Amino acid sequence: MPLKKNIATSEAGFVFNPATGDSFAANPLAAEVLKLLQAGHDLAAIRAQLLERYDVPAHQLQHDLDDFIWQLTSFQLLEE
């Protein structure tokens, strides 16, 4: 479920979709996930990396990741 190639992200966590003109502000963790998606990591790999780095129950992370991916989909930021 990769990020669309033309999506622009900045170090400060801003996301711009040039096809729709929409801009978004991502918090640091969301920006980290976006960077991993942009680098081509799949969701399982991202989940594993986050579990390793953060003190979070697996089911909570899964829930938050699902929610985040749903948001990215609804904002038309992911490849179909």
Add this chain to the structure above:
Amino acid sequence: MLTIALTGLNATDSPGAGVAVARALREAPGRAVRLVGLSYEPLEPGIFLPDFFAKTYLLPYPSAGSAALLERLTYVQEREQIDVLIPCFDAELAHFIRLEASLKALGIRMLLPTANQLASRDKLRLAEFGAAHHLPVPATHALHQPADLPAAAAALGWPLVLKGRWYEAETVHTAAAAEAALLRLAARWGWPLLAQRHLVGQELNVAGLAEGQGHLLSAVPMRKLTLTDKGKAWAGITIEDEMLTELAQRFAEASRWRGPFELELLRTAAGELFILEINPRFPAWIYLAAAAGHNQPAALLSLALGEPVAPFGPVAVGKLFIRCAWDLIADNEHFQLIAGLGEV
């Protein structure tokens, strides 16, 4: 130094394009330009921008006819030696097209659509134009009198959009509201009016320039970010959208359009794209196109002078315009001169 005359100095909340075109022309690469304003009202804001316009003249209203316009422009030409004139209003275009040869004989060049091209994208004929060229246009009915409304409403459903022939539109939800709006719009713009299917979605625009042989030279897609209560864009952003560029290309090919144009579009949540209107002139936000690397007014100037113009490259995506309400201060004498003598 070229002298360029412009109309559309009404940089108001429902703005003409003249000031934006002037701004783009001042940045035309390799050109020195002197700008002359042509105005219909003595309080059009562009008149009070002396850094932009070396001189401004009042013109007779379009309702005075082509002969009155030619007489006035002959007077202006004797004083200003205009090289190129860029009309920026829909309602004046038919006169300028009619006067193209006469003005050329005076030394004034223009780049305009033909009378047939202008008529083909008229609001009254847009649905027909769309059907003929496979361009998506919402179902539209012409209303020649109040009695035409019930049949149009039955065909289009509620709510529907009522539009004046030249400007203004209102969305109405009931027959009573429609009848009142119909009378308001008819009083301002005359008959016929238009009833159009109401669509909900994202408003998008494309500013385009074509050379008259079916080739599109530039298309700059823009998404409106904020709207005034008149539905005019107060902020917008350039976007990358192949569908919009392709639609502009299809329009330029189908109509063999000559000159600037603006496509007003709407994309529904289902992704359907509709052409709501085709404006036969630069939009008021045209300076954004110049800022995004497509200085269409500068390119139009070259075309009007008979110089070759290559198609523009990619648009700089993500450029925003944000309109600014800014009070100009002028001496009363400035106003008196334009209002009393018709020139300043």
